[in-house]
Amino acid sequence: MLQEVAGSTMFHPASLDEDLMPSDIFPSVRMRRLRQTPVLRDLVRENSVTMNDLILPIFVEEGIDAPVPIDSMPGVSRIPELNLGKEIKAIAADGVKAVMLFGVSHKKDAIGSDAWKSDGLLARAIKRAKDASPSTLVIADTCFCEYTDHGHCGVLRHGCVDNDATLVNLARQAVNSAQAGADIIAPSAMMDGQVAAIREGLDDAGFVDTPIMAYSSKFASAFYGPFRAAAGCGLTGDRKAYQVDPFNGREALRESIMDEAEGADFLMVKPGLPYLDILSKIRENSLLPLVVYQVSGEYAMIKFASQAGALDEKRVVRETLGAFKRAGADLILTYFARDIARQGF
16 A cells, blocks of 8 residues: 655555565655766666667669659658769768678569579679778568569469469579578568578589578568568568468468578568567577567658657667567667667667
8 A cells, every 4th residue: 555654655564475575665766866977877778779770771773863852751862873882881881780781673573583583683783892892791681572573572373372383482592592692681572481592502503601681570561561662562462361460460470480490590570660579589499599670651650750850860760779679679670770780779
């Protein structure tokens, strides 16, 4: 029960669990003692975010001469392929240590074949990025939605994605990316067995030390809208047959457990904020490095709300990234990474 003591309210020990000692009760314990100064708050902070935790997604378009601003993602532009080396150097100089490359292809076909050609856009972009800044970690998004004329993540058969036929092509794409110099392969197609297929393909090609960052719990989310405009991958239909239902938590956990068993070196949850519960559950069930993707829709919401004067962008970004770390993420893909590198929190 509560009891009035010297003008203040305190808990009476008799009303609490027997295991809770009187020394744990206010006023003996005052939580505010550890919050009194900025230095003290920093000392007891449970989680932190540094540039070692952040990965910047970038869009590389062939056949353009100048950056193309993405209206639905203020501050983000498609980078001309020919300017990529210069841009990667500038990104590295700002303090960003890792990037994930998304190609905006002008050579789309029904199977996304440009993604596994040694002279295709993806291979060229990886080579340009690594040549420009060898110390920058280059992660190759491994999927076909940016390279197919229908916008799906694999081979279509009678209007549906053929899982097993797509696995063959994913392995080819992964090997092509590794040969071009990619440091990490990141399969995002959500095909059953994709990690095992890619691991086998990489190993057979001699890339036994190239890690796989699996988009393991990727949801069929409405938060990807701005990305599709950015990557030029308009979609016929939807991806509900192969991405996780946003209402399903156990299924998402199974996906990550299966990817780990197939040989994934990282696990990822995408999107981020709506799925903090999934992030936390995976953290409880896996010792692998855990990645979260703060996707285009999350970025756009913060940007537009900030522009409207409804939110303090810098503080909100800091708080959202802190939420990811608190839920168990080790790494965060975010379009804010370069802003953070330049301006801090």
